[in-house]
Amino acid sequence: MENFLVIGGDAAGMSAASRAGRNYPGLGITVLEQTNDVSYSACGMPYNIAQPQREIDDLVVRKAEVFREKQGINLLTGHRAESIDRENRVVKASGPDGGMREFPYDKLLIATGASPVMPDIPGIDLPGVMPLKRLEDGRKIKQYIGKNRVRDAVIIGMGYIGMEMCEAFAELGINVKMAGRGLLSGYNREIASKVREHLQQRGIVLHESCMIDSIERIDGRLRANCSDVSLKGDVVLLGLGVVPNNFLAADAGLSLGVKDSIAVDRYMRTSDPDIFSAGDCADAYHVVSGEKVWIPLALLANRGGWAVADNLDGNVTALDGVAGTAVFKVFDLGVARTGLNFDQAKTAGFSPAEVVIQGRTRAHAHPGAAPIWINAVGDSATGKLLGMQIVSSEGAAHRINAPAVALHSGMSVKDFAQSDLAYAPPFSPVWDPMLTAANQLIKEMH
Numbered sequence: 001m002e003n004f005l006v007i008g009g010d011a012a013g014m015s016a017a018s019r020a021g022r023n024y025p026g027l028g029i030t031v032l033e034q035t036n037d038v039s040y041s042a043c044g045m046p047y048n049i050a051q052p053q054r055e056i057d058d059l060v061v062r063k064a065e066v067f068r069e070k071q072g073i074n075l076l077t078g079h080r081a082e083s084i085d086r087e088n089r090v091v092k093a094s095g096p097d098g099g100m101r102e103f104p105y106d107k108l109l110i111a112t113g114a115s116p117v118m119p120d121i122p123g124i125d126l127p128g129v130m131p132l133k134r135l136e137d138g139r140k141i142k143q144y145i146g147k148n149r150v151r152d153a154v155i156i157g158m159g160y161i162g163m164e165m166c167e168a169f170a171e172l173g174i175n176v177k178m179a180g181r182g183l184l185s186g187y188n189r190e191i192a193s194k195v196r197e198h199l200q201q202r203g204i205v206l207h208e209s210c211m212i213d214s215i216e217r218i219d220g221r222l223r224a225n226c227s228d229v230s231l232k233g234d235v236v237l238l239g240l241g242v243v244p245n246n247f248l249a250a251d252a253g254l255s256l257g258v259k260d261s262i263a264v265d266r267y268m269r270t271s272d273p274d275i276f277s278a279g280d281c282a283d284a285y286h287v288v289s290g291e292k293v294w295i296p297l298a299l300l301a302n303r304g305g306w307a308v309a310d311n312l313d314g315n316v317t318a319l320d321g322v323a324g325t326a327v328f329k330v331f332d333l334g335v336a337r338t339g340l341n342f343d344q345a346k347t348a349g350f351s352p353a354e355v356v357i358q359g360r361t362r363a364h365a366h367p368g369a370a371p372i373w374i375n376a377v378g379d380s381a382t383g384k385l386l387g388m389q390i391v392s393s394e395g396a397a398h399r400i401n402a403p404a405v406a407l408h409s410g411m412s413v414k415d416f417a418q419s420d421l422a423y424a425p426p427f428s429p430v431w432d433p434m435l436t437a438a439n440q441l442i443k444e445m446h
Contacts, residue, residue: 005091012301015309018309032093042298049142056142071421106274110282150235152232154176157238158206198330244259294325306357327396336399370395378441
């Protein structure tokens, strides 16, 4: 093995390239990145946008020069991979000057990530209508707000990006209207309702059955239209989710998986044993259901890149998969989840039961305690813990890690209810609300 070629220079790609350099001294490593940005914290963009005094480039974890000069990686920014010739083991790519070059490989990693969903509607390309996925997107949004008088924002989509940007706009004194097909799909209704109430208390206007079918500019302002309402704004943020960048794999005849992501095994190999895929473009196994899923997550991308580097010369590191553990902040609330919700569990063939309990984040009478709501899901047939969701103004983000570990370990609800969780009055009641939820779920399952 002489040449390791990586397509994509963010989390999975650069993790793989860096680790491969350590694992195999003398290996020729080339990375093709179509943008000029590598190795940055995309998840930090909403918080950066909320602070005009900060540069967006503060989010860059490691500059391209470091990879080139200190790690000896042939990192080529501004190079877009156009096709993969599997028979001749060559990738064709266009460079900054538009010219085409060929890059040979012995092992190849496709780490092309995902792209924001861009609905095919009139006005989607108007100035001020922008997605947020890459660092360049954050750069454009920040510049647009800085150069224009933005009083009102319309956010299309009610998922994670929409929630985080809702807070970012509000921090900048911008009024926010949100439109979409339901709030936080995938979350328990009662958990989502607490988020809804919090948003409304903060003055956010919600249109939960509004599918935008056109955007237009009238009298210098944008107008996002659906069947029964028009939402006026100075900027329109697209937060409709992402789709995997699979065209290179599909054109090369590689197998695709869930939601047309690139299908990989537990060693990150595609249907071609010399081609790997990792990051937001690749699928994964769910640790609870054992089924293939596509859940683009930052930790999975980094871990997948490491695994690819380990497996370049054999099956060394297998990944168990993901539990879908995620958390986001919206104003004063932390909202977290791991595992399967009730409907997902039913679809996966379980016999699910669920409870929602309200507790307190601190011991009785301890000052500063906040309400906390927990949704727990278990399998009535086997007693297995299947998932948990948490919302509160404190403690949700760190609490969710306990059920996440329990899911990776295959614990039952009864076993989780017996867990020795930490207690001190400033941090939890004696019976942590998660234990209360587990005990209530045991009753519901019988």
